[in-house]
Amino acid sequence: MLNVALRYSQQIFLLWLGIITFCMPRAGAAVPYTITEKENGRMLGLHLEILEDPSGRLQLSDILLMDAAFQPSRDPVPNWGLHRAVQWVKFSVHNPFDHPVPILLENTFTFVDQFQIYHRNASHGWDMKQAGDQLPFSTRDVQSRQPVFRFTLEPGTHIFYARSFADGSHQLPLQLWTHDEFFSHNALEYSYIGILIGFHVVICLYNLFLFFSLRDKTFLYYVIYVASNVIYQSTGLGVMQHALSNLGLAQHVPNPFMVISVDWIAMTGLLFSYYFLNIEERLPGFRRIYLAICGLDVLNMLITTFVSVWLGTAICLLTASLATSTLMTSGLLVARQRYLPGYFYLAGWGCYLLGVTGTVMNLVGLASTSEFTRWGQFTGGAVEIAILSLALGARINAKRRQAMQMIKQLNHELEDKVAERTAEIHSLLLHIPQGILSIGREGRISPNFSAQLPAILGHESIANQSFRTIILERSTLSADARDQAWQTILASVGEHSLNFDLNIDKLPAQLTYTLDGMDKELRLTWNRELNANDEIKHILVTLLDVTSEVVAQHEVERQNQEFEIIKQLVEIGSRKSIQFFSSGDQLIEENHRLVHAPSLNPDAIRILFVNTHTLKGAARVLQLQELANALHLVETYYSQVLKDQQPIDQARALQEFAHVQAVYQRYFRAHRDILGRRDDLKKVVVDREILQENIKLLGHLEGIEALPHELHGLIHTRRSELTHLIFRSIPSILDDIMQQAGKIAKDLGREPPIIHMEADDILVSYSQELALKNAFIHLLRNALDHGIEPAPLRLAKGKPAQGTLKVAAREAEGTIYIRFEDDGRGLALERIRRLSQAGPDASPEAIAASIFETGFSTTESVTMMSGRGIGLGAVQQFMAAEQGTVRIELGPPLDEKGEFRAFSIHITLPARHAMRCRSGSNCSSPADPA
Secondary structure (H helix, E strand, O other): OHHHHHHHHHHHHHHHHHHHHHHOOOOOOOOOEEOOOOOEEEEOHHHOEEEEEOOOOOOHHHHHOOHHHOEEOOOOOOEEEEOOOEEEEEEEEEEOOOOOEEEEEEEOOOOOOEEEEEEEOOOOOEEEEEEOOOOOHHHOOOOOOOOEEEEEEOOEEEEEEEEEEOOOEEEOOEEEEOHHHHHHHHHHHHHHHHHHHHHHHHHHHHHHHHHHHHOOHHHHHHHHHHHHHHHHHHHHOOHHHHHHHHHOOOOOOOHHHHHHHHHHHHHHHHHHHHHHOOHHHHOHHHHHHHHHHHHHHHHHHHHHHHOOHHHHHHHHHHHHHHHHHHHHHHHHHHHHOOOHHHHHHHHHHHHHHHHHHHHHHHHOOOOOOOHHHHHHHHHHHHHHHHHHHHHHHHHHHHHHHHHHHHHHHHHHHHHHHHHHHHHHHHHHHHOOOOEEEEEOHHHEEOOOOOOOHHHHHOOOOOOOOEHHHHOHHHEOOOHHHHHHHHHHHHHHOOOEHHHHHHHHHHOOOEEEEEEOOEEEEEEEEEEEEEOOOOEEEEEEEEEEEOHHHHHHHHHHHHHHHHHHHHHHHHHHOHHHHHHHHHHHHHHHHHHHHHHOOOOOOHHHHHHHHHHHHHHHHHHHHOOOHHHHHHHHHHHHHHHHHHHHOOOOOHHHHHHHHHHHHHHHHHHHHHHHHHOOOOOOOOOOOOOHHHHHHHHHHHHHHHOOOOOOHHHHHHHHHHHHHHHHHHOEEHHHHHHHHHHHHHHHHHHHOOOOOEEEEEEOOEEEOHHHHHHHHHHHHHHHHHHHHHHOOOHHHHHHOOOOOOOEEEEEEEEEOOEEEEEEEEOOOOEEHHHHHHHOOOOOOOOHHHHHHHHHOOOOOOOOOOOOOOOOOOHHHHHHHHHHHOOOEEEEEEEEEOOOOOOEEEEEEEEEEEHHHOEEEEEOOEEEOOOOOO
């Protein structure tokens, strides 16, 4: 009776709750989803209505009374993070056709414990289907790695209810498919998963082989780590459950196993890293940290198994974070000790961490579900495994080099003991166990050849065949080289060995062998078999297939080039690298537009020349050697075209620009992708002009005395902060520029110059900063290459061995004045007059101004440092772009004949965007309106 009364009370309560809920204002119902003839897995999240059941006791009969309590979903994939409540969802699917349509509903969340879906049938009852990792796999409606339910919808609108529960992370990525589209997509996903799992399995087998060969436990721990990663990843994708069910080994893999597998991965990763990085020797202080985290992993496995999956999941996130931080820190510290495998280790864990971060943030509800969060962890893990395998290879090579040193030492000790026997066994040892053949008279191959030879040549028809037909004619040797080798063979067999010894250089040591469109690299060694009269009976040839070795060597060379690029970028630092590519992108983009134009007129060629020369100068100053070399070749071609006044070969121009662009992109990819030098995602891009206008506005507000004192202080602080965000002081800019003088002097074989600099503390805009830096690249090169004499010549003139550069900057009446000069040989005015268009009556100032003409130069050749006649012309262009000017001011004669005159370069820039810092951070703009 008591049970009946309780049930009756519960029904009355639910009825009352339903009536109250029905009377409450609703937020609006989700729109029914209308199916099409082909459904490709559209997410139904925005068509769902959700009701949370914290108690987990509500049944469908209860839910039907609470229709008004459902709230529309706002996410394509509802994600509750670490949430233990049962979630009910309601949605409608409309069949607009006049015939039944079979559909599949897929829940792609592998970690769901229980998922029941209800569909109203034709008799107005409810059909229920269910799946989840707490239920046997065989109960699933469709035998797929994820819960998939099959329905046939009659014409009209169909209502579905679903109950979802997961003890830990909880989300509902519900997708709708038609039959063919689902199985086609599922096959593609299985193919991708198979490739990833197969890759991991191959890595495991290979390293297991290395373990048994080398008896190094590092490889065993690596195999265990990779295997645990495969188990976790395949379980997380539902593949493990599917495979175990098909094999009849297990019907379901419960949720706790997922958490335990993560702890197991963390523990095996720590064990592998402990031995791989040699923590006990290189970082002894980390030993206890490793042991503590491993102990915490074991403890959490017990908590997850016997206490709470939800608590275990939360602790698992903590232990995984601690393990990852420890591993990355260890790798960084070991890499700083210049241990090469440590660099590979850091790169591998970095890739894995990138993928794991997205997946973990999704599981805790901080990131929405996407292809990256689903596949990023598995893909990142595969990349990590590949890089760590390279790291193990580097470790093997390091040990191999040590072993080789010992072997060399032993060989030196044994050489004297085996010298008398070397002559007897040399021929035999030289040819074991490679492809071996002997050539007799008429150049025919003897029937007695090695068993490996047919496999190397790719066919069995060898005996009594001509060596020329079998080998030489199927090689890529030139006709002349083939003929010389063949004549040497014919002239040696049956003759005195001297013929062979004199012509052995005509026999190829390596060739490319082609058969049925497939190439092989073969390394050949040649020897002779003599009779008693010192005549050659046979020529012995050994063929070794070195294709993989050649391919590997090419790959090593390519990687060495990439490492050299990365090294150069690391040496120049992040800030200079970012500035170089910021201005370089503009120059490359403009050259791309010009070189792809229908035709190139002389003006366009001059612009190409200026841009190329400027970019080359910046690359040369920053020691970006490969890029500087590529740009120098193109610059030389443009210079020759301008000098000879000939039409440019546009096909050649396109080809050479494509090469420069390719080299530039290699540097840029290393700068952006490998070194990660890009904009901080936490920062917002704001137009500099907007900030400048706001600075002016704050300046006006600061001048209003009626404002409260506290507000004055706040306005002043904000204005100073904005000012230092977008402006930079001229002293710091000039200091950066003049630091390059030592590098340029070193490249020219000159003494580093003495720098004298005086500059007002003026802040200028970013565009003015770039213009100054590009201009001073040319000024420094011209001064150090053409102006300041070599040390012996300076000493002969009574000057110090070191030259002197002077630069001064000041601001007055809305203009920035910059003066640059050196104590070099000065300007040869008479030579300039002869080379320029200046007439015989031209003034010295007009003659000096000729050097601003693009293409004018007094030098005889293009060099990597100075180019041809582009220096001051380019400076003038850079300043003109900022509404500035450049002029030359002549000084007194520097020699008795008056052939050389001292001079200085004067640059002006408008100060309308400049800022003067009077004291500390108190800055003002001379262009601020009164």
